[in-house]
Amino acid sequence: MVKAIGIGGSPRRDGNSSTLLRAALKGAASAGAEVALIHLNELTFRGCQGCEQCAPQGECIVRDDLAPVFAALRLADVWVLASPIYRDGLSGQFKSFFDRCCWMEAKERRLPGKRRAAMIVTYMDKQRDDYRKVADTVPFYLAWMGDFGEVEVMSEGELGPATAAGARPDLLARAEEMGKRLVEEAAAQVG
Numbered sequence: 001m002v003k004a005i006g007i008g009g010s011p012r013r014d015g016n017s018s019t020l021l022r023a024a025l026k027g028a029a030s031a032g033a034e035v036a037l038i039h040l041n042e043l044t045f046r047g048c049q050g051c052e053q054c055a056p057q058g059e060c061i062v063r064d065d066l067a068p069v070f071a072a073l074r075l076a077d078v079w080v081l082a083s084p085i086y087r088d089g090l091s092g093q094f095k096s097f098f099d100r101c102c103w104m105e106a107k108e109r110r111l112p113g114k115r116r117a118a119m120i121v122t123y124m125d126k127q128r129d130d131y132r133k134v135a136d137t138v139p140f141y142l143a144w145m146g147d148f149g150e151v152e153v154m155s156e157g158e159l160g161p162a163t164a165a166g167a168r169p170d171l172l173a174r175a176e177e178m179g180k181r182l183v184e185e186a187a188a189q190v191g
Contacts, residue, residue, distance in 0.1 A: 002186045004028040004179070005076040006037045007069070009083035009094025013039055016122040016165035020154065020175040021082035024118065027179030028078060032187070036076075038069055040093040047096040054103035066100055073101075077186040078116045079148075080179060081138060085123035085131050090138075098138070104145035111146030114189045116182040118152040120175065122165060127157040149185075152178055 006025045010017045018039070025035045043065035053061040060070060073079065083094035090098070104111060121135040132155040139151030154175065159165055165172070 002028075002031075002033040002077045002183050002190070003075055004033040004035045004078035004080065004183060004186075005072055006035065006080045006082065007094075007097065008037065008039045008041075009081070009091045009097065010039075011041045011091065011093065012084075012162050013041075014166075015084060015162045016156070016159040017082040017084045017120055019163075019165040020120050020122065020156070020171060021080060023172045023175035024080045024082075024120065024179035024182075027176035027181075028080070028183045029179075030176070031180040031183035033078065033183040036072060038072070040097050043069070045096070045100070048099040048102060054109075058103070058109050060100055060103045062100070066097065069097075070101075070103075074111065076115070077113075077190065078179075078182045079142075080118050080120065080182070082120040082122075085121050085134060088130070089134060090121070098141070101141075101145065105141070110144075114147045114149065114186075116186045116189075117142055117148045118154065118178055118182060120154045120156075122156050122159050124160050125157050127155075131155055131157065152182070154178065 045064040045066045083090040119138040142148045
């Protein structure tokens with residue numbers, strides 16, 4: 001069975017990026033995946049300590065609430081990552097999490113096998129190319145961690161109040177279809 005994991009970087013459990021993340025995981029489940037959702041804001045963890053101990057160990061040596069998340073990421077065939085854009089960048093929660101993923105970047109520690117992934121970003125301002133570029137940095141780093149193929153990016157602006165995405169059936173349907181497609185592609189890679 002395909003395993004899909006969603007990592008939410010919003011401090012708001014029901015914010016726009018979280019809403020689209022849940023829609024993507026709903027699509028993944030409808031395609032037969034076992035899904036898990038992690039809200040980073042509910043975890044207690046530190047940013048990367050720059051200790052470089054991950055190099056000889058092959059894993060992050062900091063023991064906090066991210067340790068089981070890293071174990072789940074190793075097992076997941078599909079990753080759906082989501083963050084709001086705050087102050088022209090990804091949320092602090094997401095950035096700290098992603099910095100801690102550096103233990104997967106060395107060639108000898110890359111995740112084995114093929115995976116599929118998507119990055120969702122949301123923001124209040126009009127559609128902006130520079131915010132799309134912020135989202136596009138994530139696939140670049142994922143390529144260092146393993147074979148994710150072409151990472152899908154969903155960059156959505158004009159989502160003013162925190163509940164705006166929930167009132168947009170077009171966005172919910174796109175996110176759900178994306179999650180379903182990622183699982184179908186992952187299943188085809190495995191099968």
